[in-house]
Amino acid sequence: MPELPEVETTVRGLARYLDGERLARVETRRGDLRRPFPPDLVQVLTGATVTGLSRRAKYGLIHTDRSQTMVFHLGMSGRWRIDPDELGKHDHLVLETGSSHLLALCDPRRFGSVDLVPTDGLDSWAPFAAMGPEPLGPGLTAAYLKEVLAGRSAAIKLMLLDQRIVAGLGNIYVCEALFRAGISPVRAAGKVSAAALARLVPAIKAVLAEAIEAGGSTLRDYAQPDGELGYFSKQFDVYDREGQPCVRCGAPIRRIVQGGRSTWYCAGCQK
Numbered sequence: 524m525p526e527l528p529e530v531e532t533t534v535r536g537l538a539r540y541l542d543g544e545r546l547a548r549v550e551t552r553r554g555d556l557r558r559p560f561p562p563d564l565v566q567v568l569t570g571a572t573v574t575g576l577s578r579r580a581k582y583g584l585i586h587t588d589r590s591q592t593m594v595f596h597l598g599m600s601g602r603w604r605i606d607p608d609e610l611g612k613h614d615h616l617v618l619e620t621g622s623s624h625l626l627a628l629c630d631p632r633r634f635g636s637v638d639l640v641p642t643d644g645l646d647s648w649a650p651f652a653a654m655g656p657e658p659l660g661p662g663l664t665a666a667y668l669k670e671v672l673a674g675r676s677a678a679i680k681l682m683l684l685d686q687r688i689v690a691g692l693g694n695i696y697v698c699e700a701l702f703r704a705g706i707s708p709v710r711a712a713g714k715v716s717a718a719a720l721a722r723l724v725p726a727i728k729a730v731l732a733e734a735i736e737a738g739g740s741t742l743r744d745y746a747q748p749d750g751e752l753g754y755f756s757k758q759f760d761v762y763d764r765e766g767q768p769c770v771r772c773g774a775p776i777r778r779i780v781q782g783g784r785s786t787w788y789c790a791g792c793q794k
């Protein structure tokens with residue numbers, strides 16, 4: 524499942540082909556992904572010029588000169604294909620640029636989404652309205668976490684996955700950041716010390732930035748025809764490493780289930 528770093532890398536990759544380009548042709552090849560495509564999607568985007576791309580949480584944003592932004596989510600299996608040799612049955616949306624590049628949104632499981640949102644109304648769009656600050660932005664600070672977590676008895680792991688606390692942090696990067704900061708995932712959020720939160724914030728930013736950098740280094744491949752945007756592999760310290768030795772102390776990494784999802788951590792290093 525694409526997490527924030529993959530979405531960021533995807534947006535940067537798409538920008539190479541889309542930023543400043545006119546959309547010469549827009550085609551939907553079925554009616555829906557997770558929900559129907561906006562009925563006016565093709566009409567609004569055809570002939571529009573892309574004025575910029577950005578990311579909010581795990582959504583990619585393609586801004587246009589028609590005061591509308593196309594907002595996409597990759598769901599479980601979505602990715603963009605660049606100049607595919609031929610279109611397949613999972614290529615559900617196709618954008619052709621004025622420079623004759625073909626960008627296809629491929630989503631076999633169709634858990635993704637595409638929406639058109641007025642550009643000046645993005646902040647109040649329902650999925651964005653209640654979101655917490657971007658983890659890589661200036662809004663995520665130890666003081667902010669101290670304030671929003673005060674008195675909360677839920678586990679810190681679960682609070683960090685709550686999009687209202689921090690936007691777009693997924694399971695992998697929460698596990699990795701808690702390990703790096705030496706914080707137990709089961710500790711009550713309100714009981715995490717100021718000193719620990721001061722370690723946590725840079726840990727969150729670092730694990731994400733490193734993953735984006737790793738993805739960026741594979742971006743070169745996307746310059747080739749038939750490249751794909753959306754996924755890359757990276758080595759993690761605790762994620763999916765149950766029973767393997769901790770990279771710091773050698774104790775076996777444990778796996779527990781919190782909120783229906785796995786958490787991996789080192790009981791020796793995380794207090």
Ligand SMILES: [Zn+2]
Nearest residue numbers: 769772789792
């Ligand atoms: Zn350890």
